[in-house]
Amino acid sequence: MRILLVEDDARLAASVGQALEAAGFVHDWVEDGERAWFLGDTEHYAAVILDLGLPRLDGLSVLRRWRGAGQRFPVLILTARGEWSERVEGIDAGADDYLPKPFRMEELLARVRALVRRAAGQPSPVIECGGVRLDTCRMTVTRDGVPVHLSPQEYRLACYLMQHAGRVVSQGELTEQLYAQDFERDSNAIEVLVGRVRRKLGSEWIQTRRGFGYLVEPDAD
Amino acid sequence: MRILLVEDDARLAASVGQALEAAGFVHDWVEDGERAWFLGDTEHYAAVILDLGLPRLDGLSVLRRWRGAGQRFPVLILTARGEWSERVEGIDAGADDYLPKPFRMEELLARVRALVRRAAGQPSPVIECGGVRLDTCRMTVTRDGVPVHLSPQEYRLACYLMQHAGRVVSQGELTEQLYAQDFERDSNAIEVLVGRVRRKLGSEWIQTRRGFGYLVEPDAD
């Protein structure tokens, strides 16, 4: 689950980044609007955390450019003061959520989780597919009611596949979501990871669509 | 666009209702959690505005019940105090957004608009022609309900023909679609491919227009 963090205050960015990693997200951090615009336009993020006061290119302008270019990823806006007119402006510019500084790190994480979930069309924090239940708040996984221990990377893979259950997810997409941008392209790390998750959650749980990617079936509903 | 408003303060409900109507929404108003739960489960809403402090059945419980029952509509939570732990709890219970009282009516409307916009559905990813059903998300194909396995290239061919059902598609066009530009011109690869697909999906399914190309019939509708 890859997040773009746009924040020029290095200290704040560091603590947010740390919290994101601890919560199981991978993140890229940029400090100015120009670079944010470029990355948002070229990479594929599950969500963006966007500070409004930025050097070089203002946050709202970046957001409008993204939306103008058809980018759909959810955006959470951070700003120093909770001026309500600014909130409306931000939301109408295409933001999906708004958080005034100062904020509790827990709240930021909850909102990011909610955004990612919602963008994946999955409003509940507990996802269930084929006997596997994943609680995104507690970061726990059970299979047929039995707790299963997944390593962080395994958890991220299972989580992403479940959030996109019913859709084939390519290796490239997984690589983008699970690793930072400078990861070596032709590695079989994903295959190995899939193998490890299969061993824990059942070999049939992740299906292979040869030549296209992987798929987990959603529960009927 | 129908909105469910769950709010026990009659005065506030009236002014929110008025604002919603002015913004072009139709709304139903209920005052207690029991009735809210019932309506949310039986009617179909574009979004729900949910107050947390409710008589008879608490707002968070209502939300959890809805989500437990698989209801997907976006929910915006209202609550009297901006207690951060409550926000986290609400969002993790499956809410899509959160607004502390007191709030500006404009901000509420902006958020509701954003929620409705985001929840708007996508077109169906399933194509069907002559008993063959192709799911572009799962990349699966069934014939008369029976799953059929197609290789990547076969899948692409079937997909392209179905997307252009009712039209004759030439071999040249198929070559352009399925292969890189430098593909050898006088190869019978397409013919072989068509043959393989026919064996799996029925020999009549792809018709030959000698000298022109291939054709699959669209379903009448």
Next chain:
DNA sequence: CGAGGGTTGTCAGCAAACCGTCAGCCGGGT
């Protein structure tokens, strides 16, 4: 500081699937 356990990417070997090629066949239109 070092041992030990857990995590995760790399690598090599393997099995299966994939897919273009080819040669020969078929069948309809002139």
Next chain:
DNA sequence: ACCCGGCTGACGGTTTGCTGACAACCCTCG
């Protein structure tokens, strides 16, 4: 009958994905 466009079965080189072993790395604990 003849020809040309299309069909088909067989073949094998290549690609793809899976797996076990291994090593680097990062913890924690003694």
